[in-house]
Amino acid sequence: MSELAIRVENVSKRYRIGVRNTHPTLREALVNSAKRSVQGIQRLMHGRNGHQPENTFWALKNVSFEVKQGEVLGIIGRNGAGKSTLLKLLSRITEPTEGRIEGYGRVGSLLEVGTGFHPELTGRENIYLNGAILGMKKAEIDRKFDEIVAFAEIEQFLDTPVKRYSSGMYIRLAFAVAAHLEPEILIVDEVLAVGDAAFQKKCLGKMDAVARSGRTVLFVSHNMAAVEGLCSRAMWLHNGRIEAEGAAGKIVSQYLQRSFVTTTSCSWADIATAPGNEKFRLHSAAVRPVSGLATEPLTVRTPFTIEFSYWNLTPGAYLNVNIQLYNEQGILIFEAGPIHPPIWRPLPKGLYRDICYVPGNLLNDGVYRVVLKAVNNRGTLVYTAEDVLIFAVQDTSDLREGWYGEWGGAVRPVLEWDREMLQTDTPSVNESD
């Protein structure tokens, strides 16, 4: 498996800012070129040369990598990191400003599902049109036609214009055509963001099959679970450069740890400047896996602790510190306080440490922030420390059984589940539209 599929050497791509969305009119172009020539003459007369620095930015800068045949490479990074630009270069939709790309095989790219679908044409007609656009030969489409139709589950609507399709049907058909494209190198951009759960699973299965059949796949996604589950190797792009490259699991956790501004531990050595007031001062706070290993990634399955220490400055105060955990959407996931009775007891002056144990299989993936609320037994608020900790909970690819769509819900418990069969024969069902 050491044959090369793609070699990218020092590739850079420069865009002029604003060029993409504004179309200069002819008049502007004429005026500008007139201005430029005047400036050019002025430069000549003043003996200066060289270009004025233009308003440009590098979407990619000196990117080099190789992909071996049969490899499934995940490309991750934030929006604007250069992922889509890279895919466009590899698909030959646009050219690099500098550098060289060598491709050892027929490339099929799927930057969008349903490219070139025409709403007025029927499902059947669109299969042929879309297939041709994606680079299939007519004979090839003929051969795979039935398979495509079966995959999309649209048999009855084959001769209906696709403008009458539901959005689900439309996407199923579009993906079905794309999924039967069999290039040696497949380039896929975030197609998993569409369709319902069952269909996504099917699509992932198809991609998996493509990879297993020895073809090369380049896969861009924001879905870390999918990247981890499908890709053997991952590449992290950041501001147009390769930040890291290696085994998918390793790169994904590096990316997650470093790309969110997280505060998983903090402490205040000087009590005078620590958050708090004359009754209460924070000393430290941390979130860590129960195993205590700092290197262990915090996933949806990891039990972890939220620990914090604080000074009680009032002798005999009835003081408790509660935790509020908020998710990215600002939803309060839970509020927790001490549970061991007596819950309220007078505390002597001094430094205390509380540990709150959060079980695994509770939180969904995402970024969470911890708010600490010091309260007293009369229900009055002593102090609120906002966003003391900010941490990310990662998704994992296990338990997903090949489906990599977004897992909904504020929490993600793993619940007891039973199934039994009650009857084997089924009454007849009248199908209705």
Place this chain on the structure above:
Amino acid sequence: MPSETVVQSQLVEPRVIHQERQEEAAKILHASAALRTPLFVVTPSRGWISLQLGNLWKYRELLYFLVWRDVKVRYKQTVLGVLWAVLQPFMTMVVFSIFFGRLGQMPSDGLPYPIFTYTALLPWQLFAGSLAASGNSLVVNRELVTKVYFPRLVIPLSAVFVGLVDFSVSFVILLGLMMYYGITPTVAVVCVPLFVLLALAAALAVGVWLAALNVQYRDVQYTIPFLTQFWLFLTPIAYPSSLVPEQWRMLYSVNPMVGVVDGFRWALLGQTTPPDTSTVVSLLVTSILLLGGLVYFQRMERSVADVV
């Protein structure tokens, strides 16, 4: 490549067909791996580049499907359907016959005015329609251009071919008119396809220029209707080219459509002057325009996805 390429996915139902395809794919992989030269290389292109017409040939099926798409879609959800293809030249003929032929007493080389003008309107509408369609084609198909790779020339080219369908339909009417007026074509009728080809070439020549310019400057889409309107009067459609003074004839023939329209009348109706040097001028101008257009188009092609 190792034999493990034929591994069934647990997630996909095993099928014999699947197996076959995988073996086939493995073969392809073997073949390309054996070559060890890249199948394609992408580098920044500089200066003049070849027209890569061979590459275009590889994408002929896509060309066919794009033409097929536009033909299929053309008269969808219209009441009159393909009748529109007839109605446009026919009504124009009626109007021209009344105003120029009857009221204006325009000479028509001894032919009945309606058939004189209709014979010219056919290649003209083919030319004007194809020119407009190809001039706007890259912008109209920007969704394709920014998402899939193929030689961009396929797009204006397909737009030009689409006009042939309307042309064929309205050509049937011409045959009816010829029967009505009792005109039997001479052997010269075999030249008709050549003049159709010249009209298409002229439309493509101007179309690729406009398509390429349109990517950058949207002014072009507003220019096209004007352009065709003026061009109509520079072409001997409502009047015979014999009306143009002899000393201006060569300059007049710089308009490629002069050669096309005169040739058309000659090939079908027979009574006008046969192709002469002015046809050669038209041919020459078309070739130069087309070649220049193709070169310009190819130069623009590399940045089209970034700009359109």
